[in-house]
Structure formats: C-alpha cells, structure tokens
Amino acid sequence: xxxxxxxxxxxxxxxxxxxxxxxxxxxxxxxxxxxxxxxxxxxxxxxxxxxxxxxxxxxxxxxxxxxxxxxxxxxxxxxxxxxxxxxxxxxxxxxxxxxxxxxxxxxxxxxxxxxxxxxxxxxxxxxxxxxxxxxxxxxxxxxxxxxxxxxxxxxxxxxxxxxxxxxxxxxxxxxxxxxxxxxxxxxxxxxxxxxxxxxxxxxxxxxxxxxxxxxxxxxxxxxxxxxxxxxxxxxxxxxxxxxxxxxxxxxxxxxxxxxxxxxxxxxxxxxxxxxxxxxxxxxxxxxxxxxxxxxxxxxxxxxxxxxxxxxxxxxxxxxxxxxxxxxxxxxxxxxxx
Amino acid sequence: xxxxxxxxxxxxxxxxxxxxxxxxxxxxxxxxxxxxxxxxxxxxxxxxxxxxxxxxxxxxxxxxxxxxxxxxxxxxxxxxxxxxxxxxxxxxxxxxxxxxxxxxxxxxxxxxxxxxxxxxxxxxxxxxxxxxxxxxxxxxxxxxxxxxxxxxx
Numbered sequence: 001x002x003x004x005x006x007x008x009x010x011x012x013x014x015x016x017x018x019x020x021x022x023x024x025x026x027x028x029x030x031x032x033x034x035x036x037x038x039x040x041x042x043x044x045x046x047x048x049x050x051x052x053x054x055x056x057x058x059x060x061x062x063x064x065x066x067x068x069x070x071x072x073x074x075x076x077x078x079x080x081x082x083x084x085x086x087x088x089x090x091x092x093x094x095x096x097x098x099x100x101x102x103x104x105x106x107x108x109x110x111x112x113x114x115x116x117x118x119x120x121x122x123x124x125x126x127x128x129x130x131x132x133x134x135x136x137x138x139x140x141x142x143x144x145x146x147x148x149x150x151x152x153x154x155x156x157x158x159x160x161x162x163x164x165x166x167x168x169x170x171x172x173x174x175x176x177x178x179x180x181x182x183x184x185x186x187x188x189x190x191x192x193x194x195x196x197x198x199x200x201x202x203x204x205x206x207x208x209x210x211x212x213x214x215x216x217x218x219x220x221x222x223x224x225x226x227x228x229x230x231x232x233x234x235x236x237x238x239x240x241x242x243x244x245x246x247x248x249x250x251x252x253x254x255x256x257x258x259x260x261x262x263x264x265x266x267x268x269x270x271x272x273x274x275x276x277x278x279x280x281x282x283x284x285x286x287x288x289x290x291x292x293x294x295x296x297x298x299x300x301x302x303x304x305x306x307x308x309x310x311x312x313x314x315x316x317x318x319x320x321x322x323x324x325x326x327x328x329x330x331x332x333x334x335x336x337x
Numbered sequence: 338x339x340x341x342x343x344x345x346x347x348x349x350x351x352x353x354x355x356x357x358x359x360x361x362x363x364x365x366x367x368x369x370x371x372x373x374x375x376x377x378x379x380x381x382x383x384x385x386x387x388x389x390x391x392x393x394x395x396x397x398x399x400x401x402x403x404x405x406x407x408x409x410x411x412x413x414x415x416x417x418x419x420x421x422x423x424x425x426x427x428x429x430x431x432x433x434x435x436x437x438x439x440x441x442x443x444x445x446x447x448x449x450x451x452x453x454x455x456x457x458x459x460x461x462x463x464x465x466x467x468x469x470x471x472x473x474x475x476x477x478x479x480x481x482x483x484x485x486x487x488x489x490x
Contacts (some may be wrong), residue, residue: 050450051450146447150443150464151443151444151446151447151448151464152417152420152443152446152447153414153415153417153419153420153439153442153443153446153447154420154439154440154443154444154464155414155419155420155421155422155423155424155430155431155436155439155443156420156423156424156431157361157366157423157424157427158424159360159361160358160359160360160361161358161359194346194347194350194351195343195344195347195348195350195351196347196350196351196354198354201354201358204354204358208350239354239357239358239359242357243353243354243357246353246357
C-alpha cells in the first residue's frame with residue numbers, strides 16, 4: 001500500500017499508538033475549565049526555580065518524568081525525543097531535557113511544534129526506526145512575555161485580539177505498544193502568508209495556515225468534514241475560529257458544528273481575562289494530553305483531526321516590518337480497540 | 338501579475354480581519370484615562386500643597402512632588418499593582434511621570450537575573466530609551482526655535 005497520500009499527507013501502514021500522555025501546567029491553567037484533567041498543576045509560577053527560563057525547563061522535565069512513570073517505561077527504552085519551545089535557541093528544551101540522556105531532535109514550529117513533533121515521531125515509529133519515542137512541547141507565559149513583548153511589571157493595555165500564552169508542557173509517548181489511540185496519518189503544513197502584520201492578532205495570522213492544511217487533508221484523503229468527529233486547532237482563539245470557519249466555507253466545507261480550538265477550551269474567557277484565548281506551544285500540547293486523548297479513549301470522539309497552529313515571527317522580523325506568516329500541522333488520531 | 342493579485346488578496350483579507358476583530362471602545366478608554374490621569378495629578382497636587390505648607394519654596398516643592406510620585410510608582414511597580422492600574426486606565430497612567438518610572442523599573446526587575454551589567458545595565462532603558470532620546474532631541478529643537486525667536490525680537 002502506498003503510504004504517501006496526495007501532496008502533503010501520509011497514511012501510515014502500521015499506525016503507531018499514542019501509548020500515554022502527560023501534562024504539567026501553571027496555576028491559571030489549573031483554575032481553567034480543564035483544570036481537573038491535568039496531571040500536575042503547580043501553584044508556583046517559578047516551579048521552584050530562579051528564572052522564568054529555568055521554570056519552563058522544569059515544566060518539560062516534570063512532564064517527561066510523569067509520562068515515563070505513568071507508562072512504566074524506562075528512559076533507556078525511549079529511542080528519541082522530538083521536542084521544542086518558543087524561546088530563542090530552544091533553551092527550555094536543552095536545559096529541561098538534558099538530564100534524561102535520550103537522543104533529541106530539537107524542533108521549532110512556533111506554536112505548531114506539538115503537531116510537528118508528533119508527525120515526526122509517528123513517522124519514525126512507523127518506519128521502524130524506533131519502538132518508542134516521546135513528542136513534547138512547552139511554553140511559559142512569563143518567559144514568552146519577556147521574549148516577545150514587555151517585562152511583566154510594565155503596565156500596558158492588551159488589545160482584545162491578544163491571546164494569553166499558556167504555561168504548560170504536554171508530552172506523549174508514541175510507539176508500537178498497544179493502546180486505545182492510534183495516529184493514522186498526518187498532513188504537513190506549508191508556510192501560509194496572507195500579509196497580516198499585527199502580531200497581537202495571532203488568530204488572524206494563523207487561520208489561513210490552518211485552513212490550508214485542513215483543506216489539503218480533505219483533498220489528499222478524498223474525504224470531507226464528515227470523516228471526522230472533531231477538528232481541533234491549536235491556538236487560533238475566538239477570532240481565529242471565526243476566520244477559519246469562514247475560510248473553509250469559502251472552499252465549500254462547513255466545520256462549524258464539529259470544530260473547536262485548544263485556546264478556547266483551556267481558559268474561561270469571561271472570568272480569566274484571557275481576551276482571544278490561550279496560545280503557545282503548551283496550549284495545544286496540554287489540551288491534547290489532558291482533554292483530547294481522554295475523549296478519544298472514552299470513545300466520545302472516534303476520529304479527531306488535531307491541528308496545532310504556529311505564527312512564524314520574531315521581534316526582529318516584526319520590527320523590520322515583515323508580516324506574520326502561519327504554519328499548521330495536522331495529525332489524525334483515531335480510537336481503536 | 339501574481340504579485341498584484343496577492344497584494345489585492347492580502348488587502349482584502351486584512352480588511353476582513355479588522356471587521357471581525359473586536360476592539361476596545363475608544364470613548365470608554367478616554368474616560369478611564371481621564372479619571373486615572375486626573376487622580377494621579379490630584380495626588381501630585383496633594384504632595385505639592387503638603388510641601389508648600391511645610392515651608393518649602395515653590396521650586397523645591399515641585400521637585401519633591403516629582404520625586405514622591407516616582408517613588409510611589411516604583412513601589413507600586415514592585416508590588417505588581419501598577420500594571421493593573423494601567424490595564425484599566427490606559428494612557429491615563431502611561432503619560433504622567435509615574436508611567437515613565439514604571440517603564441524603567443519593570444525592565445530592571447525583569448532583567449536582574451541576567452546580571453548587573455548585561456541585565457539591568459544594558460536593558461533598563463529598553464522601553465524608556467526612545468522616550469529619553471527623542472525627548473532630548475525635541476527639547477533641543479524647541480530650544481533652537483526659542484533662541485531664534487529671542488534673537489528676532
């Protein structure tokens with residue numbers, strides 16, 4: 001059977017299993033609608049460390065530790081890690097995962113990193129290069145604010161289109177050991193730029209990329225929205241949701257009644273003052289591990305298209321007047337007995 | 338040709354985005370800024386009157402008022418209260434001297450971890466720097482204009 005489908009997709013010959021997932025989040029996420037479902041909620045935003053960057057490293061370390069203990073797998077049995085974060089030169093990943101002594105592929109896909117990590121992890125396992133791999137991604141509100149916006153104590157007004165970076169790390173173990181969830185295939189996104197320059201409206205920057213990859217997934221597989229029980233994007237937020245639904249309607253697909261976004265699910269917009277919703281690599285990663293995997297396991301959703309979305313910018317590109325292109329990677333998750 | 342089409346498409350998309358994006362109400366923001374800025378000025382006036390009543394000269398009272406407002410802003414920044422005021426009051430708390438103090442102290446706190454020289458030293462003026470630079474430049478321009486006017490009389 002030909003595994004490569006269409007222009008951008010793969011359907012795996014031996015779909016790897018998502019053996020286990022683990023999530024660690026901060027206090028605000030713990031108080032959100034999904035609060036009960038996370039494996040660990042830390043009340044201390046510093047996670048007992050001295051700096052925000054160390055705190056984010058600690059998030060990654062704890063998530064992997066929990067993942068290994070939940071799945072009763074020793075770290076020597078994990079062949080590779082595919083991991084990333086938002087900080088310059090991936091320092092949260094480097095310092096967080098160093099102690100595990102597991103071969104690492106460091107990834108940057110902005111907030112789409114979880115999709116990228118799972119895609120590469122699943123490809124590796126399907127190809128027989130590894131029995132088990134870990135895919136993970138993290139973000140921290142304070143380290144992201146510091147890098148991309150202002151120091152925390154600086155007073156400013158956030159526009160209503162701004163999103164709130166999730167403090168959290170989600171990690172999944174992908175491998176050949178049977179479980180209730182399989183990664184049936186992937187659709188890898190292209191960089192899509194509709195010329196939006198407002199970095200405080202990331203939903204608008206990323207929605208075209210999400211629309212492109214979902215559309216391509218339908219084309220490559222020869223299906224439409226009815227093929228999925230749920231389509232879940234990473235961090236488009238409320239504005240991005242409106243735009244994505246409109247963009248796909250233009251192409252003849254109505255996903256509005258089976259679509260949600262991790263950034264919308266993770267916070268309560270009204271009581272948590274998060275404006276457009278949650279964002280960051282951690283947003284899709286922890287929502288996947290705590291909420292989506294659970295619902296697939298319980299068979300509430302039989303087939304889910306998980307689409308983490310990323311905005312490709314830096315403070316340099318922004319200051320130099322560049323637009324903010326987006327990217328999104330789709331992963332097909334399916335319940336199995 | 339393709340470039341022109343993309344440009345048109347991007348323009349349309351940006352217009353559509355601004356249609357679906359909610360925005361803060363400008364009028365409400367102005368009112369809040371007026372109240373916040375007014376309150377800060379009133380506190381300044383209270384300080385001023387206190388210093389004058391204590392027997393200070395006009396000039397000295399003015400300097401001490403400025404210093405007191407800066408101290409207050411620094412304290413509120415350190416206690417993480419100032420961002421809350423600005424979130425509500427917007428430009429009302431950004432424009433007065435307290436906002437300036439906040440913009441200097443916030444980076445100092447944030448970058449302390451990166452060291453005295455490369456952290457605090459290099460980054461303390463990341464936000465206030467432009468204000469200082471162009472503030473001095475514009476006062477220099479104003480000074481020259483003032484000088485020319487004086488000469489012409």
